[in-house]
Amino acid sequence: xxxxxxxxxxxxxxxxxxxxxxxxxxxxxxxxxxxxxxxxxxxxxxxxxxxxxxxxxxxxxxxxxxxxxxxxxxxxxxxxxxxxxxxxxxxxxxxxx
Numbered sequence: 001x002x003x004x005x006x007x008x009x010x011x012x013x014x015x016x017x018x019x020x021x022x023x024x025x026x027x028x029x030x031x032x033x034x035x036x037x038x039x040x041x042x043x044x045x046x047x048x049x050x051x052x053x054x055x056x057x058x059x060x061x062x063x064x065x066x067x068x069x070x071x072x073x074x075x076x077x078x079x080x081x082x083x084x085x086x087x088x089x090x091x092x093x094x095x096x097x
Contacts, residue, residue, distance in 0.1 A: 011041035
């Protein structure tokens, strides 16, 4: 029987090791893929963009406010774990089932 709680913990640890300070991590799904013998754990999270837009907006409060909104990007990824060992196998873009 698959230990989903442990699988989620392993996947979240991998997520945090791959990206510098992901924020607002949300569990989106955790499913057993019997065809591939994997546990698929999907997260969404926010990464801060390294954009040049803020430096380009000079004395225009509306443009500055817009650049602050665009500064963050919500990412969706599915982490693949081996069903029996829960070892990390990789990740892919998350798609709604």
